Amino acid sequence: MRRLFFIIAGLGVLLASPSPAFAKVNVFACSPEWAALSEEIGGDLVEVKSATNARQDVHHIRAKPSLLAAMRKADLVFCTGASLEIGWLPILIKKSGGPNVQPETIGWLMASDYVQKLEVMSNVDRSMGHIHPEGNPHIHLDPHNIATVADVLAERLMLLDEANAATYQQNLKSFQDRWAGLIAQWEADAASLKGRKIVVYHNAWAYLVEWLGLEVTATLEPKPGIPPTASHLETVLKQVQGKDVQAILVSPYEDEDAAEWLSDKSNIPVVHMPFTVGGNDKAGSLSALFDETLRLLKQGS
Ligand SMILES: [Zn+2]
Incomplete structure (x- = not known):
């Protein structure tokens, strides 16, 4: 025992x-x-x-x-x-x-x-x-x-x-x-995106922009981490006018009011990007995140 x-x-x-x-x-x-x-x-x-x-x-x-x-x-x-x-x-x-x-x-x-x-x-x-x-x-x-x-x-x-x-x-x-x-x-698929102008909320897209040759025309935050202000948005509106900007990119965690305001005034569509894995229901993996990112960027073309 x-x-x-x-x-x-x-x-x-x-x-x-x-x-x-x-x-x-x-x-x-x-x-x-x-x-x-x-x-x-x-x-x-x-x-x-x-x-x-x-x-x-x-x-x-x-x-x-x-x-x-x-x-x-x-x-x-x-x-x-x-x-x-x-x-x-x-x-x-x-x-x-x-x-x-x-x-x-x-x-x-x-x-x-x-x-x-x-x-x-x-x-x-x-x-x-x-x-x-x-x-x-x-x-x-x-x-x-x-x-x-x-x-x-x-x-x-x-x-x-x-x-x-x-x-x-x-x-x-x-x-x-x-x-x-x-x-x-992806690079073959995204060749047509080169030179495409976008507006972003926060400067969180710099590497995507560099990779695909996009152009950021304006940022909704007046300074990084500082929420959009009415006067800054008026400046942004002037910056985008007549520039053929294709999209205002917003991440799932960002406040979309400023983007919607700009979209109303400028007719540039707001595009809700996944930003990271799980950021929308299709972006369930790393490869799907890039598939989705490219799909959404090309949608406006
Ligand atoms: Zn940051």
């Missing part, structure tokens, strides 16, 4: 602490695009929590207790960086105290550190609004950036979970093969 007790107790210990080969890597992603990429590269080997959904503005969320709990068990924090999450991520990191996910550890991956950033500024002061001095952080709408970040992510997962390195390598290869084909298709 005594012996049986020890066997059962021993089993209990085994069950309570699964061997590392069976433990999933917990990824704390700040936004849906990084959560989706983690699932592409990590497959069944990762457990992914996205801190935000597509209807939330990743610049501004509350560091709520459920996020703190997710952060405490994270093996990898996978975010954009370049100050995008500066209003809440440092608080979570500090409070969670998790030694594995502090800056400069292998559990810390800021996607924007690995891509060429646009709009890097040398002289920044508060009068310029809520700007990101390290450059524009909204890197995910250029699929070449996604490919670059996928490589870094796979490397990181291989370090964190060496036992499964071959699987991550394989997942990366099949992702990159498929992605390269998709990029070629």
